[in-house]
Amino acid sequence: xxxxxxxxxxxxxxxxxxxxxxxxxxxxxxxxxxxxxxxxxxxxxxxxxxxxxxxxxxxxxxxxxxxxxxxxxxxxxxxxxxxxxxxxx
Amino acid sequence: xxxxxxxxxxxxxxxxxxxxxxxxxxxxxxxxxxxxxxxxxxxxxxxxxxxxxxxxxxxxxxxxxxxxxxxxxxxxxxxxxxxxxxxxxxxxxxxxxxxxxxxxxxxxxxxxxxxxxxxxxxxxxxxxxxxxxxxxxxxxxxxxxxxxxxxxxxxxxxxxxxxxxxxxxxxxxxxxxxxxxxxxxxxxxxxxxxxxxxxxxxxxxxxxxxxxxxxxxxxxxxxxxxxxxxxxxxxxxxxxxxxxxxxxxxxxxxxxxxxxxxxxxxxxxxxxxxxxxxxxxxxxxxxxxxxxxxxxxxxxxxxxxxxxxxxxxxxxxxxxxxxxxxxxxxxxxxxxxxxxxxxxxxxxxxxxxxxxxxxxxxxxxxxxxxxxxxxxxxxxx
Numbered sequence: 061x062x063x064x065x066x067x068x069x070x071x072x073x074x075x076x077x078x079x080x081x082x083x084x085x086x087x088x089x090x091x092x093x094x095x096x097x098x099x100x101x102x103x104x105x106x107x108x109x110x111x112x113x114x115x116x117x118x119x120x121x122x123x124x125x126x127x128x129x130x131x132x133x134x135x136x137x138x139x140x141x142x143x144x145x146x147x148x149x
Numbered sequence: 150x151x152x153x154x155x156x157x158x159x160x161x162x163x164x165x166x167x168x169x170x171x172x173x174x175x176x177x178x179x180x181x182x183x184x185x186x187x188x189x190x191x192x193x194x195x196x197x198x199x200x201x202x203x204x205x206x207x208x209x210x211x212x213x214x215x216x217x218x219x220x221x222x223x224x225x226x227x228x229x230x231x232x233x234x235x236x237x238x239x240x241x242x243x244x245x246x247x248x249x250x251x252x253x254x255x256x257x258x259x260x261x262x263x264x265x266x267x268x269x270x271x272x273x274x275x276x277x278x279x280x281x282x283x284x285x286x287x288x289x290x291x292x293x294x295x296x297x298x299x300x301x302x303x304x305x306x307x308x309x310x311x312x313x314x315x316x317x318x319x320x321x322x323x324x325x326x327x328x329x330x331x332x333x334x335x336x337x338x339x340x341x342x343x344x345x346x347x348x349x350x351x352x353x354x355x356x357x358x359x360x361x362x363x364x365x366x367x368x369x370x371x372x373x374x375x376x377x378x379x380x381x382x383x384x385x386x387x388x389x390x391x392x393x394x395x396x397x398x399x400x401x402x403x404x405x406x407x408x409x410x411x412x413x414x415x416x417x418x419x420x421x422x423x424x425x426x427x428x429x430x431x432x433x434x435x436x437x438x439x440x441x442x443x444x445x446x447x448x449x450x451x452x453x454x455x456x457x458x459x460x461x462x463x464x465x466x467x468x469x470x471x472x473x474x475x476x477x478x479x480x481x482x483x484x485x486x487x488x489x490x491x492x493x494x495x496x497x498x499x500x501x502x503x504x505x506x507x508x509x510x511x512x513x514x515x516x517x518x519x520x521x522x523x524x525x526x527x528x529x530x
């Protein structure tokens with residue numbers, strides 16, 4: 061029954077099934093209700109697994125579950141790598 | 150979907166959901182709420198979650214003050230932890246003129262029972278020890294300002310409204326509004342039509358388009374605002390840091406990420422919500438100038454949302470003179486989430502009683518025709 065789906069944010073399979081039971085069946089809503097995919101890997105590990113679980117639990121095709129909008133940057137980057145020395149005001 | 154309702158609410162962000170909640174609490178549940186995406190998919194779910202009472206204009210201060218009192222009780226009321234954290238807002242000024250402006254604001258806020266205080270930059274170090282005060286002229290701090298998690302607020306409303314028997318439809322799009330002889334007759338959606346005489350226009354940046362469907366012209370314009378979140382950390386930053394000089398704001402959410410944005414005065418009006426590297430660079434440059442240790446902080450993700458901006462940066466609330474069945478709940482100009490509790494309570498009062506406990510007439514759409522406009526100055530971006 062229970063297993064970790066999102067390692068970054070500690071979201072379990074049970075958390076996903078509870079969200080579905082509450083009526084949240086698309087991946088964008090489930091991301092926001094459970095925290096899924098909001099950690100350092102930004103869903104690269106957990107979202108495909110979650111889609112499978114949601115599809116099975118709701119009887120939807122995985123395409124109907126959808127995919128979270130990928131957000132830049134691709135990998136976490138330090139603010140100092142982005143900051144200008146001279147601050148424009 | 151029902152084919153008839155006393156009220157159709159267009160928009161499933163905090164403006165529409167909050168109004169539905171206050172109506173249902175008073176026993177008014179003959180409502181259908183329509184949301185084009187998922188609940189909170191517009192500005193609500195994209196905003197920084199900041200809750201500030203430090204405005205320059207009396208009306209905004211009162212709405213924000215009353216809203217803070219409601220946020221304080223919201224987790225209990227909605228039976229949902231909304232991640233509300235009162236770490237205050239620290240406003241940073243750079244010039245003498247800005248310092249004088251802050252001093253005047255604090256005087257007005259204090260006269261309205263908002264406990265903000267004006268201080269020298271060195272005093273701000275007691276609140277944020279990591280702050281670099283070089284080049285700052287003054288600061289203002291209000292300890293009861295704070296942040297909350299917009300998505301948890303949305304979840305609280307959605308779950309509560311479903312229990313109260315209010316019909317909510319996400320992933321449903323409004324295609325038209327039928328008006329005959331100055332009266333609303335019907336809302337047409339892609340999932341069916343709903344006969345109604347009353348529509349609440351809570352469609353955020355798309356409100357002017359919704360109003361246009363009913364033949365009503367509005368001055369609202371959409372503007373992209375970009376925002377980012379960093380990796381999660383233990384709590385170290387108590388207040389929201391904000392500066393009207395640089396246009397930046399950032400705070401630490403209750404789950405530990407820094408969430409922040411920076412306005413771009415050159416951003417043209419549009420419906421685009423894509424992300425730019427230029428935004429990351431501008432945010433990073435200003436953030437590390439204020440708090441140098443943030444250099445070693447990593448950005449996890451960036452996104453954008455739309456401000457629904459009016460010519461005076463104040464919301465448009467209440468009925469339209471030429472079409473009284475169309476009630477406006479939009480134009481929040483970047484401050485919708487923070488003032489929504491009181492605003493939506495007032496809108497519910499208007500819908501039920503035709504009158505409100507705080508006068509909302511000054512925020513009617515007609516002000517742009519009569520020219521009675523008071524500008525809100527404390528706006529980011």
